[in-house]
Amino acid sequence: MIHVNDSKVSPEYRAYLESSKWQEIRNRVLLRENYRCCVCGDKATHVHHIRGKHRFNEASHLEDLCAMCEPCHDKLHLYFEFCDNLKAYYEQKRHEEAKAKGYY
Numbered sequence: 001m002i003h004v005n006d007s008k009v010s011p012e013y014r015a016y017l018e019s020s021k022w023q024e025i026r027n028r029v030l031l032r033e034n035y036r037c038c039v040c041g042d043k044a045t046h047v048h049h050i051r052g053k054h055r056f057n058e059a060s061h062l063e064d065l066c067a068m069c070e071p072c073h074d075k076l077h078l079y080f081e082f083c084d085n086l087k088a089y090y091e092q093k094r095h096e097e098a099k100a101k102g103y104y
């Protein structure tokens with residue numbers, strides 16, 4: 001349910017992800033996005049840090065979080081490890097689509 005399998009996640013951050021503070025922030029983001037994944041529109045159960053600049057202080061930076069479904073979230077972290085760079089993910093996706101359509 002939470003992304004805690006990453007080996008680069010510190011024990012401190014891991015504990016934070018289990019805290020009620022994070023659970024509350026997480027619920028606010030899911031509610032804001034109507035439980036829709038920001039990538040595919042499926043039912044979202046995960047919350048992803050877009051730039052990850054505001055770890056431990058997400059409550060004042062809800063714009064840095066987005067709702068995602070489990071498969072999209074897993075895929076994102078698989079491709080980008082722990083960089084939390086959704087923008088790069090979208091750019092890459094656009095490049096691939098453009099390439100597939102023969103724009104390059």
Ligand SMILES: [Zn+2]
Nearest residue numbers: 037040069072
């Ligand atoms: Zn998705």
Ligand SMILES: [Zn+2]
Nearest residue numbers: 003047048049
């Ligand atoms: Zn994530």
